Amino acid sequence: MATLKDVARLAGVSVKTVSNVVNGYSFVKPDNRRRVEEALEATGYRPNLGARNLRRGRTGSIALVLPELSIPYFAELAGLVIAAAQEHEWNVLIEQTFGTLSGERSALASLGPHLVDAAILSPEALHVDDFQLSVPSVLLGEHAVDVPISRVGIDNVAAARVAVRHLISLGRKRIAAIGAHPQRGTAALRLEGYRSALEEAGLPFLDELVVTALNYHRADGAAAMKSLLDLRNPPDAVFCFNDLLAIGAMRAATERFVRVPADLAVVGFDNNEESVYSSPSLTSVAPDKGAIARAAVDLLHRQTSSPALEHVETPFSLLVRESTVAR
Amino acid sequence: MATLKDVARLAGVSVKTVSNVVNGYSFVKPDNRRRVEEALEATGYRPNLGARNLRRGRTGSIALVLPELSIPYFAELAGLVIAAAQEHEWNVLIEQTFGTLSGERSALASLGPHLVDAAILSPEALHVDDFQLSVPSVLLGEHAVDVPISRVGIDNVAAARVAVRHLISLGRKRIAAIGAHPQRGTAALRLEGYRSALEEAGLPFLDELVVTALNYHRADGAAAMKSLLDLRNPPDAVFCFNDLLAIGAMRAATERFVRVPADLAVVGFDNNEESVYSSPSLTSVAPDKGAIARAAVDLLHRQTSSPALEHVETPFSLLVRESTVAR
DNA sequence: GTGAAAGCGCTAACAG
DNA sequence: CTGTTAGCGCTTTCAC
Secondary structure (H helix, E strand, C coil): CCCHHHHHHHHCCCHHHHHHHHCCCCCCCHHHHHHHHHHHHHHCCCCCHHHHHHHHCCCCEEEEEECCCCCHHHHHHHHHHHHHHHCCCCEEEEEECCCCHHHHHHHHHHCCCCCCCEEEECCCCCCHHHCCCCCCEEEECCCCCCCCCEEEECCHHHHHHHHHHHHHHCCCCCEEEEEECCCCHHHHHHHHHHHHHHHHCCCCCCHHHEEECCCCCHHHHHHHHHHHHCCCCCCCEEEECCHHHHHHHHHHHHHCCCCCCCCCEEEEECCCCHHHHCCCCCEEEEECHHHHHHHHHHHHHHHHHCCCCCEEECCEEEECCCCCCCC | CCCHHHHHHHHCCCHHHHHHHHCCCCCCCHHHHHHHHHHHHHHCCCCCHHHHHHHHCCCCEEEEEECCCCCHHHHHHHHHHHHHHHCCCCEEEEEECCCCHHHHHHHHHHCCCCCCCEEEECCCCCCHHHCCCCCCEEEECCCCCCCCCEEEECCHHHHHHHHHHHHHHCCCCCEEEEEECCCCHHHHHHHHHHHHHHHHCCCCCCHHHEEECCCCCHHHHHHHHHHHHCCCCCCCEEEECCHHHHHHHHHHHHHCCCCCCCCCEEEEECCCCHHHHCCCCCEEEEECHHHHHHHHHHHHHHHHHCCCCCEEECCEEEECCCCCCCC
């Protein structure tokens, strides 16, 4: 690999001049600029990012800490974060925590100014006192933990309310919720939205219709749905706190010959691509993932120069499909 | 951040000694070792990987070039590659090409010794002469292009044959294939397996039953299935070259009131998690993704020290589910 | 066994 | 406008 020095020698100038050209510094004598550009071309010079970053005191990377790439929501988000980070010449290091406390702790511990310039975090189990961050960070989604860290996400209460209102508008009376969770902040907010929608419609909030899910995988949704169908008086609709739970719930309903949406209307959350092609297709709350990714990365970029605490609220919409309204 | 020098000063030794301790060099006077370890602890020293890599002439990263993270197969694979790379202290830089020739070319062009130590490639459109790789690389899957680059993947011909044999064993006579592709090497191999399974069973290979798919998304599978159902004599089974195509195909069948598996048996390829919970669940060829990820990373690790050309064949299995055998 | 010092490739004062 | 030079934090000869 050609180095700056090689290029300088070939062009008959100093490394400084080459560096100036490479970095787009304006004041270079036209004649020198031309010679340097030719030498650059001839050598096929590519800057050594490692050296540049060392010198500049940055790492050139940001961390994206998430539960698991095999969860479609995070996979889609990761793709968008990578694209957004490219704009700022950042590489994205993905760390998977598998949603466990120990996984999240060790991910946070590994973070540091020596490794990444900043971090995007999507924690599920962390406690308040775990947040001893050594780099500018942003939290995805809202959380119960009240820590002074910037956040990006949608209004979960409002989104859940929209979802449940939709079910109510369909004439459903016994609307269940799957995904309550003792620790997760977003779960608490979605439950809050669910409760308030019922309330404004004069429907009772029934404990038996709220199912806790310790994980948000398809299997958890199926298990939760089974328990709801075992009720002496099963629900006629269910609001699932993410699409995977909803997919699992629909699967369980189908196995019991419960028809969706005729007997049971289902709404999910996240709008995974998978939900468009499921049978029936799934009505879902669709956060603007692109907006989330861009907001998070841009916010970090700002914070690396001037620290500040920001909360960005991104838009969402409800996409109505066959799981609530038959074609 | 504490540097080696800080630690050395605190411990009252030279940086060399500290470096020796940090890197696990054996011959350090016990007394010095203890002092250094205390200083390490006291300062919370963490090596600056950027500096270390610069000095060692490596980047500490490998590239994973794939079409798109929102495709479940690649998302799952990426998670596994990240885990495998950690064993060798490698970070994984994910580059998305979106399956386009230009995307793949620019990804390859950006690769280089200054950026990554090695690369795992999953190209779809590249031509032979595009493969001017400047770092040790491994190709995922088999390809038509005959280039001297190491490969890791399953035996696609055999896998396709197993899938189609399964359909034949069910008594299906008009077995279609979705996913033929003029360029993709893996598509050619799967088609070859399909053809040979028909042949050994004495079934005719019919052009009208082979549908080309330029992309392998759910929508492409749905479109292909529709065209097959429009045939005067539609198929009674279909082998899809990946699970997304199969999910789309099942969706299209359902929309036309074609029952799966009664009227139409469906087999996919990749064994996405999604396929376990679809209705009906999808029979699929399951490559051992963990084995692929590990083999690819280990192979690269070997190649960074001693270049060699290797082809690793990883195992697969056929997981039979409801799309071919009703419960 | 350990210290001094060079240097990986780059940027940025600082001169000139 | 451009050359010289120091040094980012680390590893690694080379002496001692």
